[in-house]
Amino acid sequence: MADLNSQIGKLNFKNPVITASGTFGYGIEYADFIDLSGLGGIVVKGTTLHPREGNDYPRMVETPSGMLNAVGLQNKGVDYFISDIYPNIKDMDTNVMVNVSGSTVEDYLACTEKINDLEKIPAIELNISCPNVKQGGMAFGTSSKSAAEVVKAVRKVYHKTLIVKLSPNVTDITEIARTVEAEGADAVSLINTLLGMAIDAEKRKPVLSTLTGGLSGPCVKPVALRMVYQTYKAIKIPIIGMGGISNQEDAIEFLLAGATAVQIGTYNFIDPTVSVKIVDGINEYLDRHGFQSVKELVGGLIS
Amino acid sequence: MKKYISDWTVKENVCTHSCCLLKLRLDEEEQTIFPDFIPGQFVQVLVENSPSTFLRRPISVHFADKSKRELWLLIQAIGEGTRKLSELKPGEKLNLIYPLGRGFTVPKKNENIDLQINSDKKLLLIGGGVGVAPLFYLACCLLKSGYRPDFLFGARSKDHFFNIQAFEKIGKLYLTTEDGTCGEKGFVTQHSILKSTKYDFVYTCGPKPMMQAVAKYARQNDIPCEVSLENTMACGIGVCLCCVEKTKKGNSCVCTEGPVFNINQLLWQI
Ligand SMILES: Cc1cc2nc3c(=O)[nH]c(=O)nc-3n(C[C@H](O)[C@H](O)[C@H](O)COP(=O)(O)OP(=O)(O)OC[C@H]3O[C@@H](n4cnc5c(N)ncnc54)[C@H](O)[C@@H]3O)c2cc1C
Ligand SMILES: Cc1cc2nc3c(=O)[nH]c(=O)nc-3n(C[C@H](O)[C@H](O)[C@H](O)COP(=O)(O)O)c2cc1C
Numbered sequence: 289m290a291d292l293n294s295q296i297g298k299l300n301f302k303n304p305v306i307t308a309s310g311t312f313g314y315g316i317e318y319a320d321f322i323d324l325s326g327l328g329g330i331v332v333k334g335t336t337l338h339p340r341e342g343n344d345y346p347r348m349v350e351t352p353s354g355m356l357n358a359v360g361l362q363n364k365g366v367d368y369f370i371s372d373i374y375p376n377i378k379d380m381d382t383n384v385m386v387n388v389s390g391s392t393v394e395d396y397l398a399c400t401e402k403i404n405d406l407e408k409i410p411a412i413e414l415n416i417s418c419p420n421v422k423q424g425g426m427a428f429g430t431s432s433k434s435a436a437e438v439v440k441a442v443r444k445v446y447h448k449t450l451i452v453k454l455s456p457n458v459t460d461i462t463e464i465a466r467t468v469e470a471e472g473a474d475a476v477s478l479i480n481t482l483l484g485m486a487i488d489a490e491k492r493k494p495v496l497s498t499l500t501g502g503l504s505g506p507c508v509k510p511v512a513l514r515m516v517y518q519t520y521k522a523i524k525i526p527i528i529g530m531g532g533i534s535n536q537e538d539a540i541e542f543l544l545a546g547a548t549a550v551q552i553g554t555y556n557f558i559d560p561t562v563s564v565k566i567v568d569g570i571n572e573y574l575d576r577h578g579f580q581s582v583k584e585l586v587g588g589l590i591s
Numbered sequence: 592m593k594k595y596i597s598d599w600t601v602k603e604n605v606c607t608h609s610c611c612l613l614k615l616r617l618d619e620e621e622q623t624i625f626p627d628f629i630p631g632q633f634v635q636v637l638v639e640n641s642p643s644t645f646l647r648r649p650i651s652v653h654f655a656d657k658s659k660r661e662l663w664l665l666i667q668a669i670g671e672g673t674r675k676l677s678e679l680k681p682g683e684k685l686n687l688i689y690p691l692g693r694g695f696t697v698p699k700k701n702e703n704i705d706l707q708i709n710s711d712k713k714l715l716l717i718g719g720g721v722g723v724a725p726l727f728y729l730a731c732c733l734l735k736s737g738y739r740p741d742f743l744f745g746a747r748s749k750d751h752f753f754n755i756q757a758f759e760k761i762g763k764l765y766l767t768t769e770d771g772t773c774g775e776k777g778f779v780t781q782h783s784i785l786k787s788t789k790y791d792f793v794y795t796c797g798p799k800p801m802m803q804a805v806a807k808y809a810r811q812n813d814i815p816c817e818v819s820l821e822n823t824m825a826c827g828i829g830v831c832l833c834c835v836e837k838t839k840k841g842n843s844c845v846c847t848e849g850p851v852f853n854i855n856q857l858l859w860q861i
């Protein structure tokens with residue numbers, strides 16, 4: 289049995305498999321299917337300072353080997369999270385992280401400060417793919433300037449592990465990654481969903497109420513893998529890779545491309561047990577190839 | 592209610608031109624417990640995974656028999672996923688997540704007073720299209736509780752009814768067709784039985800416009816009414832927040848807070 293421990297910032301993960309925000313609820317929803325302590329970590333649903341109702345239905349459409357979603361960060365706000373959710377998840381034997389979302393820098397900050405007080409939340413994942421309402425709705429993560437602004441502000445008040453989740457909807461993701469690294473992020477996670485669209489030809493109408501939505505699932509994997517690889521070449525802080533992972537081979541490909549850990553998103557819907565299967569699968573791979581530790585795989589492409 | 596994921600074996604697949612009745616069995620060897628399904632609940636079916644059938648398909652419980660470890664699904668092939676389900680052969684396996692969602696209110700015997708209905712009172716189950724699927728198991732459970740419901744089903748024409756022989760064995764059956772080839776001509780809400788009989792509780796499942804018309808009838812006549820919604824779903828277990836319907840509590844997930852709702856919970860403009 290190889291050593292699966294992985295290190296992100298100051299934080300140790302018992303294995304490199306984490307479940308992705310927005311696809312795993314608060315973890316409890318999956319407790320009937322898997323032993324949550326078998327996971328390296330859980331990133332809970334995107335949480336904002338104030339409650340959000342999200343977008344109108346229809347918010348989802350299936351696409352070839354994937355899906356588009358336009359949930360619009362529906363959540364009951366950080367105070368509800370602290371009072372009603374946190375007490376039920378704080379004793380889970382895995383790293384529980386909160387995905388912090390916002391529409392202004394002030395909101396991100398206020399939300400982060402509240403999460404900072406929670407002893408059992410060792411890290412946040414800053415979701416900078418959200419629209420910046422003060423800057424005409426362009427996502428924070430699509431320009432170096434606004435990405436830097438939000439990461440700098442949050443870094444000042446947050447001293448635990450800060451993971452910044454990057455948007456793939458940019459010309460050069462490595463530029464944003466370098467900016468975020470320079471502002472003091474402990475790690476980056478990528479990719480968030482790719483902007484896409486679906487049209488109903490019979491009705492001659494867009495399918496989603498918001499016209500466009502975020503693409504996820506196996507169809508995005510090659511794009512995600514390429515971005516992880518490029519980012520690995522560009523920065524020194526650890527990368528958490530994701531996008532379309534559905535089995536251990538996919539996960540190992542991300543590790544080889546340079547990810548220190550991986551997240552599993554959409555595929556949890558198809559197989560709620562996939563995350564723990566991937567932990568076992570990585571272990572089996574390491575043994576079969578004679579590796580002592582999963583760390584040996586990271587960025588381990590043979591040239 | 593605890594949820595399970597496991598393989599079921601296809602025992603039988605009886606197809607007519609309009610639908611398929613798929614009888615599944617939970618193998619004894621599968622150490623899993625056969626849960627007490629509530630009518631109106633559904634299962635998430637993993638269709639043979641292909642690019643066009645990536646997500647699981649939500650399908651209602653048409654009938655469940657715990658002693659035989661059997662679960663029946665009634666399927667209308669409208670696309671790739673349901674077509675593949677309709678082609679399943681005995682012996683093949685199907686992976687399900689179950690039981691999901693909140694079902695219909697089945698009054699227990701002797702608790703009639705609380706629910707303001709009792710076995711003298713008249714219950715009506717209104718179905719359109721494959722929406723009759725959950726109503727069969729509901730009817731079976733109502734019967735067990737001492738209620739004999741009436742049925743009112745609508746379809747485009749006489750060839751578009753699903754498995755109605757099974758319902759006839761339970762209670763009185765009223766039909767409407769849009770082209771008048773069977774039963775009364777028109778929509779379910781135009782059927783004469785609604786004028787001649789005062790019902791005490793209405794349950795409905797079918798296309799949304801039909802359910803809204805039924806809800807309107809129920810509201811106008813002050814009849815309690817439960818509807819079963821079919822919003823498109825990704826996860827089916829309350830984590831993706833894709834299946835929402837606007838309710839008095841805000842956006843509610845149909846997969847966990849429904850699929851069955853009392854019409855008073857919904858914000859339908861009726
Ligand atoms: C809680 C619930 C219970 C259901 N119970 C049953 C049942 O017992 N029997 C049954 O046959 N079907 C049932 N359905 C509907 C069934 O899930 C869909 O027909 C199926 O997912 C379609 O998959 P497909 O691959 O065949 O079609 P697709 O190729 O995915 O779709 C074909 C067409 O149908 C439309 N469509 C897809 N899903 C839905 C939906 N949920 N509602 C309305 N239109 C849709 C698509 O937009 C498309 O136009 C239920 C749905 C829900 C949410
Ligand atoms: C329904 C849904 C909701 C999501 N919600 C969030 C969210 O709140 N915050 C976030 O950072 N990412 C969110 N994501 C993105 C995922 O965490 C992940 O980055 C993306 O789906 C790619 O991985 P996958 O292909 O494995 O799903 C969401 C994805 C889906 C499908």
Ligand code: FES
Nearest residue numbers: 827831832834846
């Ligand atoms: S289908 Fe995912 S929340 Fe209902």
